[in-house]
Amino acid sequence: MKAFPKLRRKDPVFAEELVPLTLGSDSEADDVMFSHEANASFPPTPLQDGYHVDGVNGDAMYKEKARPEPEVETRCGYWACRPVALQKLNNPRALLAFMCFFCMAQGFVVNGINNVSTTSVERRFQLPSSRVGIISSAYDLSAAILGIFVSFMGSGRQKAKWLAIASVTMAIGSFVMALPHFTSGLYEYGRDLSLTCNKEETNTTCTSDSELQHYLYVLVLGQLLHGLGGTTLYTVGVSLIDDSVPATSSPMYIGILYAFATLGPAMGYILGGQLLEIYVDFDRVNIADVRITSDDPRWVGAWWVGFVIASMLFLVAAIPISLYGAELPTAKLIRETRISEMHGDDGTLPVALTGNSRKLSDLRHLPGEILQLLKNPPFLFITLAGATEGMITSGFSTFMPKFIQNQFGVTAGWASMLTGFMAVPGAAGGQFFGGFLCNRLKLKVRGCIRVAIVCSCLAVLVSAVLWAKCDHSHVAGVTHGYPNSSDSVLPGLTDSCNAGCQCHTELYEPVCDTQAGLQYFSPCHAGCDVRSSDGKAVIQLVFMHTAN
Numbered sequence: 001m002k003a004f005p006k007l008r009r010k011d012p013v014f015a016e017e018l019v020p021l022t023l024g025s026d027s028e029a030d031d032v033m034f035s036h037e038a039n040a041s042f043p044p045t046p047l048q049d050g051y052h053v054d055g056v057n058g059d060a061m062y063k064e065k066a067r068p069e070p071e072v073e074t075r076c077g078y079w080a081c082r083p084v085a086l087q088k089l090n091n092p093r094a095l096l097a098f099m100c101f102f103c104m105a106q107g108f109v110v111n112g113i114n115n116v117s118t119t120s121v122e123r124r125f126q127l128p129s130s131r132v133g134i135i136s137s138a139y140d141l142s143a144a145i146l147g148i149f150v151s152f153m154g155s156g157r158q159k160a161k162w163l164a165i166a167s168v169t170m171a172i173g174s175f176v177m178a179l180p181h182f183t184s185g186l187y188e189y190g191r192d193l194s195l196t197c198n199k200e201e202t203n204t205t206c207t208s209d210s211e212l213q214h215y216l217y218v219l220v221l222g223q224l225l226h227g228l229g230g231t232t233l234y235t236v237g238v239s240l241i242d243d244s245v246p247a248t249s250s251p252m253y254i255g256i257l258y259a260f261a262t263l264g265p266a267m268g269y270i271l272g273g274q275l276l277e278i279y280v281d282f283d284r285v286n287i288a289d290v291r292i293t294s295d296d297p298r299w300v301g302a303w304w305v306g307f308v309i310a311s312m313l314f315l316v317a318a319i320p321i322s323l324y325g326a327e328l329p330t331a332k333l334i335r336e337t338r339i340s341e342m343h344g345d346d347g348t349l350p351v352a353l354t355g356n357s358r359k360l361s362d363l364r365h366l367p368g369e370i371l372q373l374l375k376n377p378p379f380l381f382i383t384l385a386g387a388t389e390g391m392i393t394s395g396f397s398t399f400m401p402k403f404i405q406n407q408f409g410v411t412a413g414w415a416s417m418l419t420g421f422m423a424v425p426g427a428a429g430g431q432f433f434g435g436f437l438c439n440r441l442k443l444k445v446r447g448c449i450r451v452a453i454v455c456s457c458l459a460v461l462v463s464a465v466l467w468a469k470c471d472h473s474h475v476a477g478v479t480h481g482y483p484n485s486s487d488s489v490l491p492g493l494t495d496s497c498n499a500g501c502q503c504h505t506e507l508y509e510p511v512c513d514t515q516a517g518l519q520y521f522s523p524c525h526a527g528c529d530v531r532s533s534d535g536k537a538v539i540q541l542v543f544m545h546t547a548n
Helices: 026-033 085-089 092-116 118-124 129-153 159-183 189-195 211-244 250-275 305-322 331-337 360-374 377-408 412-440 445-467 539-547
Strands: 511-513 518-520
Touching: 085 092, 092 118, 092 129, 092 159, 092 211, 092 250, 092 305, 092 377, 092 412, 118 129, 118 377, 129 211, 129 360, 129 377, 159 211, 159 305, 211 250, 211 331, 250 305, 250 412, 360 377, 377 412, 377 445, 412 445
Parallel strands: none
Antiparallel strands: 511 518
16 A cells, blocks of 8 residues: 655645545535435545545545544434434434424523513512513523533533433423412402502502512523523534534524524514413403403513423424434534634644543543633634624513513513514524525635624614614603692602602503603602503592692
């Protein structure tokens, strides 16, 4: 056999010294990639000094010193039961379909139902907005703390099993989120009648502190479980897709995956908005006996139904994903033909082969791998850009429905649907278009980064529209004095018209005086002592108290 000279990755390689892959075109390559035969064989690669040398696009590539890879099960099924019919799904396209369903369910509950239910959960369990924000933050907190550990332990084989466990974990989290509804008793909407002026009550009766607030910890636990499953999906899951398809096809696959992830919130906003029009205890009371409507400030919609639906969706997603083996049949060829594009890799860095699975003892290597990532400027800046984007989008998706509801006086359901109409088309379209563009132009890492920079600059320019806004409404006691009062001190919600009403600020229920163009913090602060038949405060009584 002809001896190979010492080569580096960037040195020229002579064609007669290599055994090229006998693929005539990209279409033929795709046929091989997507073959469902589990034991497909590929042309062997020669060795030089114990190293693999592959001829791919005229380049030479070294891998870690050759050693026999352990035989792993790549067929679909459980244990010895692996029917031939199931092997038709043992390809990247079928796996992508199941993962898209998983991503859609994750977006449905985390970025859809959870955000839609913010106002209803706040009112149902008498929580201030600061504590409601803790519920949404629990997801990101869990993902941030466990993300590094999960991505490291799941970087070996058996990634599909990790995803199946993540789906079951999210199913449990969704059930935990819905659990307070079944254990907290019936909702008593009459408790907010104290928002009107009542001079006979003492101030101690106007507090919102109750045992219901303890359910905050249950809701936080559910979100922590969501975070554990979500971080597994977007670290291990994306890696599984990338390991199973060619480098030029990976952006398209990942783009489709993220596009479906953004369709989930759309479904959550639309369905969640409709569920909020249904009374919260519809399963335990007669709806005909409920004397308030969705326009009433005391109304609480069926916020918990969406979490029950999400729990069932996660269980459905876990079944097909758990059928996959240690890796897809195409993964071995991808591993042998992929060229490293890592920053600073001049051909001397080894490309580690994928082991069976990670063990707890492997955690000793984690600090070294983190240090290597910290020395990678492109990775650091891309991570910083993603964190900045997440900071903006998380706040937008969580509190935008509540802002629209309070600013424009619409119902919680309609505010949630409007938010979905704004956020989802751009997100889903951007994900799909980005993946399509990278696949169409055959962009490598450098080209993908350039596309991201251009899109980010365009987003900065378009965001200038946020400066266009309507004038703030005048709020009595905050930005404007009370009518017919010469001694109003700003800011100060207490005035002569409500001095004896024992008003509190635990709940923000604004009412408007359309004639004066003035907004009041609550019916009590407006001096109203009765409500109309539909539950709305009678603003015409404000000046009667002022005259007294």
